[in-house]
Amino acid sequence: MISKSSFVLGNQCQKSFWFKHNRYPETNPSDEAAQERLAAGDEVGNISKMLFPGGEEVPYIKGKHKDMFDITMEKISEGAKKLYEASFYINDIFIRVDLMNKTKDGWDVYEVKSSTSVKDHHRLDASLQWHVLKQIPKIKLNRLYVIVLNNKYEKDSEIIPHDFFKKEDITDIANENEPVIKQNIISLKEISSSKDKPEVEIGSHCNKPHGCVYLDECWPNNKNEINSVFTLYRLNINKKINLYRSGIDTFEKILDISSYSNIQKKQIQAYKTKTPIIDKNIVNDFINKVKYPISYFDFETFTDAVPIYIGQRPHMQMPFQYSLHIQNHKDEKLKIDENHYEFIANHHEDPRRSIAESMIENFPAEGTIMAYNQSFEKKCIESLANHCPDLADALLSFNERFIDLIIPFRGGGYYESNFKGSFSIKKVLPALCPDNKELDYNELDISNGGIASSAYKKMRDQSIQESEKTREKLFEYCRLDTYAMYAIYEKLLGL
Numbered sequence: 281m282i283s284k285s286s287f288v289l290g291n292q293c294q295k296s297f298w299f300k301h302n303r304y305p306e307t308n309p310s311d312e313a314a315q316e317r318l319a320a321g322d323e324v325g326n327i328s329k330m331l332f333p334g335g336e337e338v339p340y341i342k343g344k345h346k347d348m349f350d351i352t353m354e355k356i357s358e359g360a361k362k363l364y365e366a367s368f369y370i371n372d373i374f375i376r377v378d379l380m381n382k383t384k385d386g387w388d389v390y391e392v393k394s395s396t397s398v399k400d401h402h403r404l405d406a407s408l409q410w411h412v413l414k415q416i417p418k419i420k421l422n423r424l425y426v427i428v429l430n431n432k433y434e435k436d437s438e439i440i441p442h443d444f445f446k447k448e449d450i451t452d453i454a455n456e457n458e459p460v461i462k463q464n465i466i467s468l469k470e471i472s473s474s475k476d477k478p479e480v481e482i483g484s485h486c487n488k489p490h491g492c493v494y495l496d497e498c499w500p501n502n503k504n505e506i507n508s509v510f511t512l513y514r515l516n517i518n519k520k521i522n523l524y525r526s527g528i529d530t531f532e533k534i535l536d537i538s539s540y541s542n543i544q545k546k547q548i549q550a551y552k553t554k555t556p557i558i559d560k561n562i563v564n565d566f567i568n569k570v571k572y573p574i575s576y577f578d579f580e581t582f583t584d585a586v587p588i589y590i591g592q593r594p595h596m597q598m599p600f601q602y603s604l605h606i607q608n609h610k611d612e613k614l615k616i617d618e619n620h621y622e623f624i625a626n627h628h629e630d631p632r633r634s635i636a637e638s639m640i641e642n643f644p645a646e647g648t649i650m651a652y653n654q655s656f657e658k659k660c661i662e663s664l665a666n667h668c669p670d671l672a673d674a675l676l677s678f679n680e681r682f683i684d685l686i687i688p689f690r691g692g693g694y695y696e697s698n699f700k701g702s703f704s705i706k707k708v709l710p711a712l713c714p715d716n717k718e719l720d721y722n723e724l725d726i727s728n729g730g731i732a733s734s735a736y737k738k739m740r741d742q743s744i745q746e747s748e749k750t751r752e753k754l755f756e757y758c759r760l761d762t763y764a765m766y767a768i769y770e771k772l773l774g775l
């Protein structure tokens with residue numbers, strides 16, 4: 281049987297479809313963020329039903345596709361005019377349609393997505409629904425829509441569904457897609473009955489539109505090694521794959537580096553010479569811009585597909601936590617819990633005002649504010665200023681004092697092989713400060729921003745004791761982010 285999700289998977293990659301069909305264990309299971317997206321989809325789906333209130337829901341009965349189809353047709357025969365999760369099972373294809381609404385011209389069909397824009401794979405996905413529905417003579421179809429979230433929508437006291445969603449009419453696209461859909465169904469049916477997996481080369485499709493859960497089945501084992509061409513800094517994925525296919529999978533096999541970018545050349549050179557490549561002028565230019573006291577600063581944020589606070593928009597970054605280490609002068613040596621300010625907002629309230637007030641209270645009146653990838657922190661501050669106009673002047677004045685610690689690295693001032701073609705703090709820190717447990721993210725229960733965001737949101741449903749534990753873990757994580765900046769900056773000074 282082909283379901284809507286397996287059809288979408290098969291369109292991304294037939295080999296991945298075959299693995300799934302044959303129940304291969306996933307070698308690269310989806311992370312917490314992907315699970316959260318699924319949960320958000322359910323929440324959005326429930327709200328979308330309010331677009332057509334009073335509809336009838338077709339229950340999901342595991343493994344009983346024919347029964348669900350019969351229930352749907354029965355409801356239609358009995359005169360239902362609005363259906364949620366209407367289910368159809370035709371020619372071994374099973375689909376569930378998010379919303380159907382009967383108009384005087386026939387049924388309007390809606391596919392609901394929790395993103396803020398309609399993507400090509402959404403259109404293809406909805407086209408499958410259209411193709412299946414067209415085969416049922418009893419159903420007169422009118423139009424097909426994909427519904428997504430309106431990213432301009434700001435929640436007021438209640439969610440207003442007609443403002444919260446926006447829709448795109450894709451009827452014509454679905455009709456044009458018909459031959460492709462038919463052909464894909466034939467191919468996928470053949471693949472599902474084949475004992476041999478289809479030959480599919482690795483490519484950019486392995487991560488688009490969704491990360492494949494079988495990457496390790498196909499990608500080379502050495503893809504994350506320090507000398508792998510797959511780690512080459514900002515090299516287009518197709519170029520990496522071309523190198524790999526032509527037998528050049530490691531830096532040793534690259535004979536002529538003249539066509540590579542400046543950073544890529546440093547990367548290859550650092551590996552071959554086994555020494556960091558340092559440009560002291562670039563590092564010094566950066567250091568000369570820094571003014572004490574230095575405020576090492578970092579936000580953590582969460583997003584909600586369905587806003588819960590007034591003025592919140594779908595998927596808007598909501599800062600809920602910050603960490604701030606202050607170094608008053610060059611010779612002051614910091615410990616992780618010294619000169620440190622931290623804040624986590626009450627998880628049952630809109631965090632924005634309380635975090636803004638705490639920042640204003642704790643930031644020094646002068647000196648550099650150092651962040652890693654400052655654009656994120658600065659955008660968050662702008663959004664706090666919008667939310668709290670009475671605090672806007674104080675907040676926006678912080679933005680004039682930022683400096684970005686990634687600049688000397690990204691600008692070519694320092695490259696070390698263990699960066700593996702990335703200047704993220706998670707790569708730079710262990711390379712510059714190896715074998716230091718105090719500076720090791722792997723020692724923490726919460727070890728990245730995505731996990732931090734999920735943990736904070738889970739606190740909404742936790743007991744007081746559980747949420748206290750989570751808060752401690754969140755503090756540990758964010759504290760390390762700013763202490764890591766201090767440690768990295770000290771290394772640059774040491775050069």
Ligand code: SF4
Nearest residue numbers: 293296486492495498
């Ligand atoms: S890793 Fe790429 S080629 Fe292999 S199954 Fe996944 S998507 Fe297909």
